[in-house]
Amino acid sequence: MVAAPGTSRLLMLSLSAALLAAAALALAWGALPIPLSTILNGFGLPVGEPPQPFETATLLHLRLPRLLLAAAVGAALAIAGTAMQGLVRNPLADPGLLGLSSGAALTASTVMVLGTVIGLDAMFASRWLLPAAAFAGAALAAMLVLHLARHDGYTRVATLLLAGLAINAVAGAGIGFLANVADDRALRSVTFWMFGSLGRAGWPELTVAVPLLLLPILWLPREAASLNALLLGEAEAGHLGVDVERLKRRVMILIIVAVGTSVAVAGIIGFVGLIVPHLLRLWHGPDHRVLLPSTALGGALLLVLGDTLSRNLLAPAEIPIGILTALIGGPFFLILLLRYRHRSELA
Amino acid sequence: MSLVATELHYRTGDRDLLCSAHIHLQPGQVHALLGPNGAGKSTLLRVLSRELRPQRGSIALDGRALDRWPGEALAQVRAVMSQRDQLLFAFTAGEVVTMGRLPHPGGSAAHHADIVEAALSLCGAAHLRDRHYPTLSGGERARVQLARALAQIWEPIDGATRCLLLDEPTASQDLAHQHLCLNVARAFAARGVAVLVVLHDPNLVLMHADKVTVMCCGEVLACGPADEVLTPALLRRTYGIDVRLLRDAETGRHWLQVDGTPHHDP
Numbered sequence: 278m279v280a281a282p283g284t285s286r287l288l289m290l291s292l293s294a295a296l297l298a299a300a301a302l303a304l305a306w307g308a309l310p311i312p313l314s315t316i317l318n319g320f321g322l323p324v325g326e327p328p329q330p331f332e333t334a335t336l337l338h339l340r341l342p343r344l345l346l347a348a349a350v351g352a353a354l355a356i357a358g359t360a361m362q363g364l365v366r367n368p369l370a371d372p373g374l375l376g377l378s379s380g381a382a383l384t385a386s387t388v389m390v391l392g393t394v395i396g397l398d399a400m401f402a403s404r405w406l407l408p409a410a411a412f413a414g415a416a417l418a419a420m421l422v423l424h425l426a427r428h429d430g431y432t433r434v435a436t437l438l439l440a441g442l443a444i445n446a447v448a449g450a451g452i453g454f455l456a457n458v459a460d461d462r463a464l465r466s467v468t469f470w471m472f473g474s475l476g477r478a479g480w481p482e483l484t485v486a487v488p489l490l491l492l493p494i495l496w497l498p499r500e501a502a503s504l505n506a507l508l509l510g511e512a513e514a515g516h517l518g519v520d521v522e523r524l525k526r527r528v529m530i531l532i533i534v535a536v537g538t539s540v541a542v543a544g545i546i547g548f549v550g551l552i553v554p555h556l557l558r559l560w561h562g563p564d565h566r567v568l569l570p571s572t573a574l575g576g577a578l579l580l581v582l583g584d585t586l587s588r589n590l591l592a593p594a595e596i597p598i599g600i601l602t603a604l605i606g607g608p609f610f611l612i613l614l615l616r617y618r619h620r621s622e623l624a
Numbered sequence: 625m626s627l628v629a630t631e632l633h634y635r636t637g638d639r640d641l642l643c644s645a646h647i648h649l650q651p652g653q654v655h656a657l658l659g660p661n662g663a664g665k666s667t668l669l670r671v672l673s674r675e676l677r678p679q680r681g682s683i684a685l686d687g688r689a690l691d692r693w694p695g696e697a698l699a700q701v702r703a704v705m706s707q708r709d710q711l712l713f714a715f716t717a718g719e720v721v722t723m724g725r726l727p728h729p730g731g732s733a734a735h736h737a738d739i740v741e742a743a744l745s746l747c748g749a750a751h752l753r754d755r756h757y758p759t760l761s762g763g764e765r766a767r768v769q770l771a772r773a774l775a776q777i778w779e780p781i782d783g784a785t786r787c788l789l790l791d792e793p794t795a796s797q798d799l800a801h802q803h804l805c806l807n808v809a810r811a812f813a814a815r816g817v818a819v820l821v822v823l824h825d826p827n828l829v830l831m832h833a834d835k836v837t838v839m840c841c842g843e844v845l846a847c848g849p850a851d852e853v854l855t856p857a858l859l860r861r862t863y864g865i866d867v868r869l870l871r872d873a874e875t876g877r878h879w880l881q882v883d884g885t886p887h888h889d890p
Contacts, residue, residue: 366710366711366712366713367712368712368713502726503726505715505723505726506723506726508710508711508712508713508715509710509711509720509723510706510708510710510711512670512673512675512704512706512708513704513706513708513710515674515675515695516673516675516699516702516703516704516776517699517723517724517726517727517776518695518696518698518699518700518726518727519695519726520695558713558714562714562715562716562719563713563714563715564715564719
């Protein structure tokens, strides 16, 4: 294909630099401040003082896994949002708004409750069963909304959003109910599922979640040229030689893996898939060959920064990360609605 | 070699949209498809482009059933310009035309860029290259889509017939651009492409088409050279209006003049 314009390199470089800076901040800033030079020394660079044992423990067991999880979840959610918008050819689609995340959260929390009832091994449940249940929930929600909104080869975004609204309402009620009947300590904190948190996962969960999250992050950019063609219309993409049905199935599965895994390890973190692609489209246009990799970086940046703020703004209390993203994302969605309200697709 | 379709039936719901329709597109010819609204012209074009699968009938491109063509190979020789326009995202016109090069993954970026540039110029859209597609007018968008279809089959592929299927390319064009679009179709036919173009104006057919197929109610009423087929009798039967066939004394060209309003619902 034709090479993307050279400015894309500047975009990727700035995002990578910002992500590195945010990562340094995430490692350094917290209840126990650790100087940047000490962190670099810990990574083997010949600067600063070597870290004390308690500093090493904080970095290795608390901040580093949290940082990696924030980056992976942010990247996966943002790239899944971008792909979803390409799939239905509308910038308002977002896996969270369409009910995929809450569908995943409902099945995952159900499995947790049932698991404690029948006495399933907690480690096994949280590491393997939870992601599987979250996939199933996200997949069911995705099939439901896409089926409902599809008519005559067109996907109606108004119906898509309404169906997502209904799924979000039902799933929210279901999670609330489960939280009330369950005595499991983890589930009683309904805020984990509804507003997300990156503070739960340690290395064992990470070893399962990160490879799963990397799958959509690394694979979706390979579909960029086909997704571009899909924006012209499904028949038009077919005329250009794209196998549209298989493309849609592949991309949908990758979106479900991204959303399901994210919800299983970090609960519902909304709007990442809406804010990041929209800002980057404003910056560099809608070309998926640049947009997909740059939204992955942008999503990682947003969640690493957001999580660092959520830990520190009201320390020692922690603001759930989903509340932060919703605070930014809600108004953002309204602005998007205003921008696109004249388009007949929303009528 | 050519694109040959015979005995096509296409049914959706309880309506027959095509009843044993047939068409034969030949390289080097501009073949027009004419008929009243709902005659099945767009359906035929969508069936020929493999977008819809007919319940019965056969379509062969270069002697090979259309179904048996791999998607990519087909996309290298057959381009389609439809009337739908769904692009909401702010691609530039140049980027839209570049998408036409998707079936040709080889070649240098500069080569593709040259083709995109040439296709845009040919369609009178070179000045639109850096404009955002959603901000263009209907006619401008249609010309960009035409340029995208041209870019897709710009270069000959060894031994294969190239096909260009155009669904009402003149629909939203002003007078000058209507003729520009059809001159483009003619230029591509001159390069050995088989061109099918859906039109509504019989005079445009007389001016620009080598052959015409007239459809009504999913059936083919007539097929042949334009000035033999488009008789006042046929047009009266098809559209229910009276026309006179006039002949320009200087050029010897035929043209049709409409007399009065429709007599009956055809």
